[in-house]
Amino acid sequence: MTEVEIKQAVRDALSNVAPEVDLDALDPGKDLRDQIDIDSVDFLNFVIGLHKEVNVEIPDADVAKLVTLDGCVAYLTDKTGGS
């Protein structure tokens, strides 16, 4: 997967749990949970969404790396062997 595809996958997964959020207004370096008031159920839905979009297994210990948009892209790029 290219970085562009991964970015799009992250956006898709997020808009699925928070359809009302303007994704372009988010700071990709900041914790999502502080920016858009998502609860733990939403966050788990988001992580499951990432797993389904990108088709990688995400161990529980890695979930902490997924709290920012940048973090998601970096983690998923790494997992899919992209550059």
Place this chain on the structure above:
Amino acid sequence: MTEFRMPSLGADMQFGTIVEWRVKPGDAVKRGDVVALVETEKGVIEVEIFENGVIESLAIPPGRKVPVGATLATLSGDGKKVEAQAAPPPVAVAAVTATPVQEERPPIKASVAPPQAEEAARLRISPLARKRAQELGVDLSGIAGTGVDSSITVTDVERVAQSVKPSAAPTTPAPPATPKGLDLAAMRRVIAAAMARSKREIPHYYLSSTIDMRRSLDWLAAENAKRPVTKRLLHSVLLIRAVALALRSTPELNGFWIDDGFKASEGIHIGVAISLRQGGLINPAIHDVDKKNLDELMENMLDLVNRARTGHLRSSELSDGTITVTNLGEQGVETVFGVIYPPQVALVGFGKIIERPFAAHGLLGVRPMIDATLAADHRVSDGHRGGRFLIAIDRLLQEPEKL
């Protein structure tokens, strides 16, 4: 022949607007089928039918707002009536106390002024039509409504939008996107009405108990380390399961106060309070929590929250809750002081899990602790029984592997 009526989707609902029919005359339906989309103050809900049969006729066209209990369609049964649910469920009766089916105004409005004069001052429009008008930039004044009591329907708005198209462009920026049909002001009014009724009619008592969560959290961490992401568990699902199991021994907290009496519920359907990010609150139920394992409950919860966010809740989820659980811990709240959602008789609140000093057997340690609170109805139970219920939750959470 039976009649399919506008269901009450909670204590705070008085009216609903048919947005779309999913069936047509001649269609065979069975219990649980979604037959219509109905707009309420809490968004658009998928309304299910409660018996098997064949649709004979549809009585209400899309866009029409009707009171709870109004006939929506007629049905020729195949004799397999599953439950006496053709009429609104018992909850509905209590929910619209003293509001006859024909009553188009909240009872309080039937005061001195002639209703017609009073109504003229207020724009009659469904939330969905109002939202559509905002989207299309339609000026609502001067639209001749074709709905009930000349209320403005989506069709009216779209007709006017068509006719004024050239002048288009609304002058005000569009409001932030909200789920389909969600009118926040209207939602706030219905929440206020239900909560005012709760505070007025229900003699609440409140109990609090602090529960050691170490065993539960340790067990959860070990489980989640083994599980794929799609099977992961959250601690809130342990809490809901513990509540359901504790209710088995305190049935007086599970059910409805209807017509001056308590009706215990056979099923344990836990309403989960979900706060909507745009504002407002909704508490759809997870059915039969005591009969489901943690995996099924987690799946139910993920699905329920997702559908609450995207506006695809089903009618049975909104009308069937027999008790409510609210978990405000993620907002940093330590202790919840609940307001019961009538006609239910109890609400369980959970706060944030916090590390606190913990003394046992003469030793002091640090443990993750959670405050569990109960707001319950004194007409049905008392503090002694409520206390036993909280102790039962505590005991259950000490053996998470058995939940």
